[in-house]
Amino acid sequence: MTRKSRRLWLVVACMIGLGSAAALTLNAFSSNIVFFMAPSQVHSKPPPADRTIRLGGMVVAGSVHQEKVKDAPVAIFDVTDGQAAVTVRYEGILPDLFREGQSVVAVGTVNPDGTFRASEVLAKHDETYMPKEVAEELRRSGKWDPRFGKAPDAASWNTMTAADAPKKPATQTP
Amino acid sequence: MTHLPYIVAAYGLTLGVAAILSVNATLRLRQARRRLAAIEQPRTRQPS
Amino acid sequence: MGEDRNFLTVFIAGTGAPGTDGSTLNATQSLTARTGNLFHRYANPGRFLRMGAKLQPWLTWPALVLSLAGIVWGLFFSPADWQQGDSVRIMYVHVPTAWLASSGYMGLAVCSLLSLVWRHPLADLAAVEIGPVGASITAVCLATGSLWGKPMWGTWWVWDARLTSVLVLFFLYLGHIALIRAFDEPQRGYRAAAILGLAGAVDLPIIKFSVQWWNTLHQPDSITVTGAPTMSTSMLWPLGLTTLGFTLGFAAIVLARLRASVMESRVRTILAANRGRQSAAAAPQPDRATP
Numbered sequence: 210m211t212r213k214s215r216r217l218w219l220v221v222a223c224m225i226g227l228g229s230a231a232a233l234t235l236n237a238f239s240s241n242i243v244f245f246m247a248p249s250q251v252h253s254k255p256p257p258a259d260r261t262i263r264l265g266g267m268v269v270a271g272s273v274h275q276e277k278v279k280d281a282p283v284a285i286f287d288v289t290d291g292q293a294a295v296t297v298r299y300e301g302i303l304p305d306l307f308r309e310g311q312s313v314v315a316v317g318t319v320n321p322d323g324t325f326r327a328s329e330v331l332a333k334h335d336e337t338y339m340p341k342e343v344a345e346e347l348r349r350s351g352k353w354d355p356r357f358g359k360a361p362d363a364a365s366w367n368t369m370t371a372a373d374a375p376k377k378p379a380t381q382t383p
Numbered sequence: 384m385t386h387l388p389y390i391v392a393a394y395g396l397t398l399g400v401a402a403i404l405s406v407n408a409t410l411r412l413r414q415a416r417r418r419l420a421a422i423e424q425p426r427t428r429q430p431s
Numbered sequence: 432m433g434e435d436r437n438f439l440t441v442f443i444a445g446t447g448a449p450g451t452d453g454s455t456l457n458a459t460q461s462l463t464a465r466t467g468n469l470f471h472r473y474a475n476p477g478r479f480l481r482m483g484a485k486l487q488p489w490l491t492w493p494a495l496v497l498s499l500a501g502i503v504w505g506l507f508f509s510p511a512d513w514q515q516g517d518s519v520r521i522m523y524v525h526v527p528t529a530w531l532a533s534s535g536y537m538g539l540a541v542c543s544l545l546s547l548v549w550r551h552p553l554a555d556l557a558a559v560e561i562g563p564v565g566a567s568i569t570a571v572c573l574a575t576g577s578l579w580g581k582p583m584w585g586t587w588w589v590w591d592a593r594l595t596s597v598l599v600l601f602f603l604y605l606g607h608i609a610l611i612r613a614f615d616e617p618q619r620g621y622r623a624a625a626i627l628g629l630a631g632a633v634d635l636p637i638i639k640f641s642v643q644w645w646n647t648l649h650q651p652d653s654i655t656v657t658g659a660p661t662m663s664t665s666m667l668w669p670l671g672l673t674t675l676g677f678t679l680g681f682a683a684i685v686l687a688r689l690r691a692s693v694m695e696s697r698v699r700t701i702l703a704a705n706r707g708r709q710s711a712a713a714a715p716q717p718d719r720a721t722p
Binding site: 216311341 | 510511512513514515516519522544547548549582583584585586589590591592629630632633637644645646647648650651652653661662663665666
Binding site: 386387389390392393394396397398400401403404405408409411412414415416418419422423 | 498502506516517518520521524525528564567568570571574575578579581582677680683684687688690691692694695697698701702
């Protein structure tokens with residue numbers, strides 16, 4: 210072995226060691242790295258009432274009630290991960306992106322009755338980027354309702370551009 | 384629902400940093416080239 | 432370390448590649464020797480400067496044209512997103528800087544490997560120059576991400592896995608910048624910084640996969656190697672242009688700095704040699720004058 214190949218193997222060995230150490234550490238702390246809990250996790254393992262947690266999930270369509278209590282806006286809505294739902298009560302102004310079917314992360318505590326009291330609501334947009342016109346077209350043609358889940362495969366709407374979308378509304382049937 | 388200030392700030396910041404990096408690199412390269420040329424010219428004429 | 436000094440004197444004198452290691456005994460040895468020779472062909476500063484000067488315009492001008500075209504397209508001609516509206520346009524500068532933050536560090540790690548294993552002198556100089564550029568780009572990535580997060584998520588910053596791992600990358604860059612300049616004897620700084628550069632590469636897969644391994648506020652990647660992009664082509668085009676343009680621009684800036692750095696080290700060497708000739712004592716040239 211020359212000095213060069215010895216150094217190469219030394220570097221490779223060090224990187225393998227460091228990599229596995231990092232992987233084990235991250236694996237061990239996995240539950241702490243997770244940014245939010247899903248409603249089903251909250252149901253199966255309710256955290257203590259004094260502990261602030263983040264609850265993440267989709268806003269259930271038709272569950273949003275907004276009212277005003279002494280001039281302060283209050284929003285009550287259900288957050289679901291498909292298996293369980295948690296009712297969230299939030300006093301404050303909701304982010305622009307908040308809507309039914311949107312993913313949100315609520316920061317707050319779980320009440321003894323199982324509802325969630327949020328001090329902050331963050332909107333979590335997904336990785337789908339789509340022109341407004343295409344989204345409206347998909348909605349109008351009945352291909353997709355943003356309140357009930359993710360947008361269809363990009364390949365199906367990639368060909369639809371802003372220019373030709375309004376021209377062929379009738380032909381777009383599922 | 385336009386957030387113009389955020390968009391302008393993001394683009395301005397990106398272009399500003401890119402401009403600083405480019406101008407800095409250009410000036411540094413120019414100065415180094417000038418110095419090297421000034422120093423190499425007399426040396427190559429030496430008979431050694 | 433006679434070997435190292437040999438490389439350095441070769442580098443300074445600019446008289447060609449160093450000699451090969453004689454007979455080949457095993458596969459690794461021949462591999463390292465062969466790759467070593469390949470790399471060292473470009474260690475000759477004269478040849479590097481000639482090639483760099485030729486390469487520079489091919490990086491600079493396409494970078495300018497593509498970046499500007501992508502920015503204009505993204506700002507004025509690409510459609511607004513159905514849920515984010517015009518704020519989606521921040522993507523056209525945020526995503527390229529995020530990609531460059533990671534790939535710039537990848538370049539730093541490769542330089543570190545070349546430096547540690549093959550003692551490549553040009554790799555050390557490249558590592559010195561990549562550091563500040565990469566750190567600036569990472570700062571831009573974090574800042575534009577914040578400017579995007581405030582209107583869309585409703586917060587400037589959250590401690591989720593993606594954002595935190597990119598912040599760690601920024602600190603790795605800063606640490607590398609400080610470490611490589613921390614020693615009076617440059618060689619020791621290069622060695623220490625190369626170790627940090629390689630060790631820090633562990634952060635790169637964490638950044639990449641953080642959005643898949645853990646729940647994060649940051650959305651998963653829209654463009655993946657395996658799947659179709661979840662993005663309309665009318666947005667994909669300007670994004671591709673800015674990404675390509677910024678990448679070429681990064682390369683152009685690093686190349687320009689590296690050329691300047693090689694020239695500066697040559698100036699220093701010549702000055703030191705002149706001083707040495709002038710002084711009557713004719714003391715051996717100190718190592719400090721080497722790049």
